[in-house]
Amino acid sequence: MRRKRWRCATWRKENRGPTVDNHEVAQRFEELADLLEFKGENAFKIRAYRRVARVLDDLTEDVAELAAAGTLRNLPGVGEATAKKINEYLETGKITRLEQAKKGVPPGIFDVLRIQGVGPKRAALLYKEIGVDGVDALEKAAQAHHVRDLPGMGEKSEENILRGIRLTRAGAERMLLSVALAAANAVVDELKSQRGLVSRITPAGSLRRRRESIGDVDILACGRDPAKIIQAFTHGSHVSDVLVAGDTKASVVVTRGPQVDLRVVEPKQFGAALQYFTGSKAHNIKLRGIAKQKKMKINEYGLFKGRKVVASAEEEDIYRALGMEPMPPELREDRGEIEAAIEGRLPKLVEHKDIKGDFHVHSSHSDGKHSISEMADAAKDAGYKFIVITDHSKSLRIANGLTEQRVRKQMKEIAALNRKLRGIRVLCGIEVDIKSDGTLDLPDGLLAELDVVIAAIHSAFKQSREKIMARMAVAAKNPHVDIIAHPTGRLIGQRDEYDVDVPELIRMAAATKTALEINAHPERLDLNDIYCRMAKEHGVKVAIGTDAHRAAGLDLMGLGVAVARRGWLAKRDVLNTNATPRFK
């Protein structure tokens, strides 16, 4: 699959909370942390700022509302000084401490810090000694061999810096979850295919946690001959560049693909390593703190009390030994899962096998490739009890949207098909367009006759928040609309959300008993994990739809389930788990 180019401004933090403002405030704290790091200030202070940034990004409430209510300090990691800074930013658009820190630091330093192999110490050295104030200046200095003369630097460091610049420019960007999964599977399959090489091998990291976009791919393996595994990995058919290769770990860049890190561990330590390399970093840091309280130590080799191994072979053993329930990788983001695990109140997450049907499927009647009958066969093969055919409505001309007449014709075809089909039921639906003037594209009388109505915005993305929300209100309040599809309209790495107030939409959905969709298409994954959790907290049901335009598209359900799991959703929160779904 082709690598996506990321055009929107917010690609670095795809897990945005309800409003842009949270993310915006978070970014200020990231900047502050970068600057203080560059200046060599107290590392713990820097970590504290980064923690604040992450907490703000993960927030399911509006930071401005918390500030107004005076409850900022209830947030973990936010103390008096930070609360003051947040208030200052909300009121004035500036943070005095940040402005001070910026003084005398050229803005290009932020980019220099993002080059692989250049950290705060080297960035400061380069700036002070030879005036490197940006990536271009750094490249020139390295090419002119001015870098190797600096203390602690040499020929190799210079080469590595140039390679770091190349890698960053070539696209050290994040990739879609689906792309990373494919790359990881290719590497894993190649290593597995070599007889007797690996006894266990599995992706770890953010891929295993199923984040919606992935930076590097992490893979964990064990086998009799670690050196041979590293050798096979670095000489794999997909490798274009070897970054590091040691006894137990190696990093490569895959041709037209991501950086892949492999770690080789002892079989008896596989569980500890899997836990460690699955992360997230924040989750692990909290876990380490808990181990420390219990006078234990945790690292990638195991959980230790003094020299004694308390747990190491399986992940579950480590969590249990720390006094908590083991938890699925999708929850490990330090968003309250550790506290829940200690108190024994982790949700039992929805699983792929619970899914009985797909709510969002297109056919050749509009812009799908396959007939209704072919889609039904594919759904039956997937083990489903139902699918909902939801072709586009007429105003979406580019997608050959259905007129009222054609909808009626489709209803007849589906009725006839259902008389023949065994073991699967085709429900008659529509993806009705919420037009830019705030009306629905088909009359209520017709919508009332359909089994399932999903409504979606496909036009006028640039409208004001008021207009977008007015359109959403029309859809949610319509008694025939069952689901609002891809509610924010974002395309990961390509297009930002339209100006939808998601917390307000969720309140609307709750009040009108309208479900919200997780669109499982890899570029959408919309709602995202944070919004899903917010929906659940408000009692709003979620419907997963693959938006399949061909039979193979039904396979994307796994990505939708992953988002649901990341959003803490249980079986009862997801409408697809009911073989005969009921609506308004």
Next chain:
DNA sequence: GCCGTTTTCGGCCCGACTGTTTTCAGTCG
């Protein structure tokens, strides 16, 4: 800068790899 079964000061996660060093600092995850 935050935080408290170590409570208002003194901690704050931990190890691998690299390149430059004569024993370790810097970077990364």
